[in-house]
Amino acid sequence: MNKKKTKKESESYGKKVRNVGIIVILLLCFIVSFSLIENLFANNNRVKQNSRILGAKKYSIQYTPEAKSTPPTPIITPMVSSVKTRINKTKLLQQHTVHHSSSANRDNNLKIATKMINNSVVMPGENFSFFGIIGEPNAKKGFKEAGVIVNHKSAKALGGGICEVATSLNTVIVNAGIKTNAQNHSINVGYLNSTDHEATVTYDGGIDLKFTNTLKYPIMIKQSAKGGNVTTKLFKVEEIKRVTLKNPINKQKTRKSYIVKKILAQNTKAQNLFDLNFNKVKYYYLDSNDFFEMSQFKVKKSKRILKSLMKAATEANLEIDRGIGDKKLTVKNTEQFPILVEINYNSKGDVRTEIFKLKEK
Helix, strand or coil: CHHHHHHHHHHHHHHHHHHHHHHHHHHHHHHHHHHHHHHHHHHHHHHHHHHHHHHHHHHHHCCCHHHHCCCCCCCECCEEEEEEEEEEEEEEEEEEEECCCCCHHHHHHHHHHHHHHCCEEECCCCEEEHHHHHCCCCHHHCCCEEEEEECCEEEEEECCCHHHHHHHHHHHHHHCCCCECCCCCCCCCCCCCCCCCCCCCECCCCECCEEECCCCCCEEEEEEEECCEEEEEEEEEEEEEEEEEECCCCCCEEEEEEEEEEEEEEEEECCCCCCCCCCEEEEEEECCCCEEEEECCCCCCCHHHHHHHHHHHHHCCCEEEECHHHCEEEEECCCCCCEEEEEEECCCCCEEEEEEEEEEC
C-alpha cells in the first residue's frame, strides 16, 4: 500500500512541475514580447522626434542671415492707373522752309499733312515713317486733287503737294546728322534750291520717307504750312512720363515722374502698316527685378498682342517665359533701371508694343 501511494504522489508531483514549467515559459514569452513592443514604440518616437528636429532645422535655414543676403524674389509689378506725357523743348536743332507758289487745293493738302506730322516725337533708336503717320491721303481725311508727277509727267491726284512736306522734313533731319532713305523725283519739280534735300513720296507707289533717330536724345518735329511754303523745325526735347501706380493689395496710389531716356524696343503687328488707329492702350511699369503676366484676353486676334509683346521684350533683352500654347507670357525686367511697356491696340487686331527706358526725375 505504501509503495502504491508513493508512486501516485510521485506522478502528481511530476505533473505539478511540468505545469509550473509551462507557466514560466509563457511568462517569459510575454515578457520578451512586451519588451519588443516597447522598443518598437520607442524607436518610432525617436524617429518622429528626429524628423521634427530635422524639419525645424530645414525650416530655420530660410531665415539665416546668409539666406537673407541672396537676391530677393521678383515681385509682381503694381497696376498702372494712368500715364501722362509732357514734352519739354530744350534746344532748337534745325529749321528750314521750302518756298513754293500754291493753289488752294495744294495749300489745303500741305496744311493737313503738316498738321498730322506736327508735334511728332521720335525717341533715340525709334523708327519714323512719313506714311506711317499720314496714312493714305484720301478724301475722307480732307485731301484734294493737286499737282503730282506720275511716270515722269505732271498730273493731278489726291494729296498732291505733300512731297514738299517730305522735302522740308528731310532737309532738317539730314542737317541734324540723321540718315534717311529719301529719293529724288524723276523730273525737276521746280521748287527746290541748293539748301533743300529732296524727298519724293507716293502712297500707291510705295515710296515712303523713313529714318531712325540715331541721336542720343528724343527729337520733336514741328511743321506748319502757309501760302504754299512749308516750315519745319527740329527740337531736342525731354519727354516726361508721370506714372500713377496702384497697389493691388491696399489700393493706395503713388505718382512718380520719369524722364524717358530712349526706346528699348518697338514692334508692330498689323494688316496694314499705315492708317493705324489705336484706341486702346495697356501700360506696365517694371522696376528692376519686377515682372508681370499677360494672358490672352477678349479682343480680336489677341494672339498678335502676345506675339508683339514677346518680340519687343526679346529685342529689349528682358527675361520672358512663354506659357503652354503661347496663351500666357511672363515678362521680367532684368535691367538695373525701370522700364515702361506700352501696348497700343484696336478691335481689328492691330497692335504696337513699345518699351521705354526710364530715369527717375
